[in-house]
Amino acid sequence: MKRYFPFFLILVVLALTFLFPSVELHNAGNPHFDTGDIAWMLMSTALVLIMTPGLAFFYGGMVNKKNVISTMLQSIVCMVIITVIWGIFGFSLAFGESFHGIIGNPSTYFMMKGMLGNATWKLAPTIPLLLFAMYQLKFAIITPALITGAFAERIRFNSYIIFLVLFSIFIFSPLAHSTWHPDGILNKLGVLDFAGGTVVHMSAGWAALASALYLKRRNEPNHSPARITYVMIGTGLLWFGWFGFNAGSAFGANHLAVTALATSTTASAAAGLTWIFFDMLLGKKPSAMGTCIGAVVGLVAITPAAGYVSVPHSLAIGIISAVVSNLVVEWRTRTSIDDTLDVFPCHGVGGMVGMLLTGVFASQNVNAGNTTGNGLFFGQTHLFFVQCIALVGVSIFAFFGSLLLLKITDMISPLRVSKEEEIIGLDISQHGEKL
Numbered sequence: 001m002k003r004y005f006p007f008f009l010i011l012v013v014l015a016l017t018f019l020f021p022s023v024e025l026h027n028a029g030n031p032h033f034d035t036g037d038i039a040w041m042l043m044s045t046a047l048v049l050i051m052t053p054g055l056a057f058f059y060g061g062m063v064n065k066k067n068v069i070s071t072m073l074q075s076i077v078c079m080v081i082i083t084v085i086w087g088i089f090g091f092s093l094a095f096g097e098s099f100h101g102i103i104g105n106p107s108t109y110f111m112m113k114g115m116l117g118n119a120t121w122k123l124a125p126t127i128p129l130l131l132f133a134m135y136q137l138k139f140a141i142i143t144p145a146l147i148t149g150a151f152a153e154r155i156r157f158n159s160y161i162i163f164l165v166l167f168s169i170f171i172f173s174p175l176a177h178s179t180w181h182p183d184g185i186l187n188k189l190g191v192l193d194f195a196g197g198t199v200v201h202m203s204a205g206w207a208a209l210a211s212a213l214y215l216k217r218r219n220e221p222n223h224s225p226a227r228i229t230y231v232m233i234g235t236g237l238l239w240f241g242w243f244g245f246n247a248g249s250a251f252g253a254n255h256l257a258v259t260a261l262a263t264s265t266t267a268s269a270a271a272g273l274t275w276i277f278f279d280m281l282l283g284k285k286p287s288a289m290g291t292c293i294g295a296v297v298g299l300v301a302i303t304p305a306a307g308y309v310s311v312p313h314s315l316a317i318g319i320i321s322a323v324v325s326n327l328v329v330e331w332r333t334r335t336s337i338d339d340t341l342d343v344f345p346c347h348g349v350g351g352m353v354g355m356l357l358t359g360v361f362a363s364q365n366v367n368a369g370n371t372t373g374n375g376l377f378f379g380q381t382h383l384f385f386v387q388c389i390a391l392v393g394v395s396i397f398a399f400f401g402s403l404l405l406l407k408i409t410d411m412i413s414p415l416r417v418s419k420e421e422e423i424i425g426l427d428i429s430q431h432g433e434k435l
Contacts, residue, residue, distance in 0.1 A: 017111075020111035020113065022112050022116075026115070026129075031120060032126055033128065038126075047240065047242075047248065049241070054235075054236070054241055055075050056234070057230045058292070061233075062149075062152075063153055063226060065227075066434070067226075067425055067427060069431060070430055071149075074148040077161065078141045082137070085169070086133075086140055089110055089111075091137070095176070096108030101188060112133065115128075123251065124251035124252075126251070139200055140173075142200070143168075143203060143204050146200070147167070147207045147211060148160070150211045150339045150344065151208075151215050153340060153426060155415055156416065156430065159410070162413055163406065163415075166409060167207060174397075179198055180193075186390055186393075191372075192308055192387065194305060195304065196303050198355060208343035209343075214403060217336060225289065231288070231292050232288055242299045245299075246299075247260040249306070250307060263310075264314075267317050268302070269298070271299075271301065274319045275322045293346060294322050297346050297350045300347055301353050304355050310361075313357075321353045325349050329346070332344070355390065356391065359384035359386070360384060363375070372386060
């Protein structure tokens with residue numbers, strides 16, 4: 001039965017394509033499509049997608065050689081699974097008609113209905129709704145992929161697929177809706193998250209910590225990275241794609257996109273440099289691995305703030321986030337927590353630092369769309385307290401929600417591979433392949 005059920009689901013999807021062709025034209029209102037905005041968002045959509053293969057290289061280079069293919073595939077498979085779910089009902093859960101500001105109505109855009117003609121999203125009126133949906137899909141893809149670094153080298157592939165589906169539906173979609181939908185509870189509270197500090201990085205970081213605690217330690221916790229060159233390639237692809245991630249969240253080819261691109265560049269550079277120098281301060285050699293990790297931490301931290309802060313403050317965000325994450329990595333190594341690739345210290349903590357510093361450095365002169373107020377740096381406290389409330393609420397929801405989903409997944413299909421399979425390596429035991 002286990003062999004037949006997955007293919008049965010594919011047949012169900014096939015049947016839905018015949019039952020719901022979604023060819024109706026939407027002709028309400030007068031569209032004001034801007035070809036420049038459309039071109040930039042098409043490019044941004046492609047840029048964000050390339051981040052997932054970049055993440056595959058980034059993570060794949062850090063694990064044992066016997067687990068490289070498995071680790072990289074855990075990222076790549078998100079591209080195919082989440083895309084299918086998004087096209088059927090995932091986009092509706094995140095951006096459909098709001099249910100008490102928590103989740104969207106799955107029938108609003110079921111099977112991508114209402115996407116033809118001049119349909120638009122209310123916060124991105126110069127681009128087609130379908131383009132907005134495809135852009136947001138790429139965020140839905142990379143978020144569960146980020147978690148994989150925490151349980152790398154010890155999770156069953158079939159069980160991982162179940163977990164990523166549950167996570168996408170019950171953790172990512174509610175957070176995306178509550179943060180980015182105009183009727184979402186966090187959005188109405190005034191939370192500022194330009195491109196995914198809460199929705200992407202904090203949710204993935206807390207899920208990573210829950211996964212590391214639930215699956216416990218590996219049988220072989222010490223290892224040498226398989227390919228540091230893979231890590232460097234992955235860093236380049238991530239940084240390149242992050243311009244679509246952050247600058248694309250302006251939803252147009254405008255001054256806000258330029259600001260987000262500039263702050264993303266400088267925060268990442270400052271964090272990479274700070275990581276090297278801080279390692280030297282701790283008596284370590286400046287390493288390629290440290291440089292890459294630091295650069296990514298800077299990108300993570302600037303994500304919620306990218307369109308709300310100035311370039312000088314983006315440098316501050318990069319520097320502070322690198323020091324904090326580096327210290328948390330050092331702390332984690334002295335505990336029994338086996339977060340294989342330090343997803344929580346880098347993405348979870350980096351996202352939280354970015355959220356808080358958004359509440360410190362955000363300026364309405366940078367983004368007039370910020371109606372919550374200026375940050376602590378400018379003498380106002382309201383925004384900072386709002387960011388703190390969001391940080392606590394999202395952390396509790398993502399951590400305990402992920403623990404529950406891990407338990408449910410484990411009941412359906414055991415999460416951990418056997419000791420023998422782990423020693424052999426997941427490339428062979430799970431996929432019958434090897435480098």
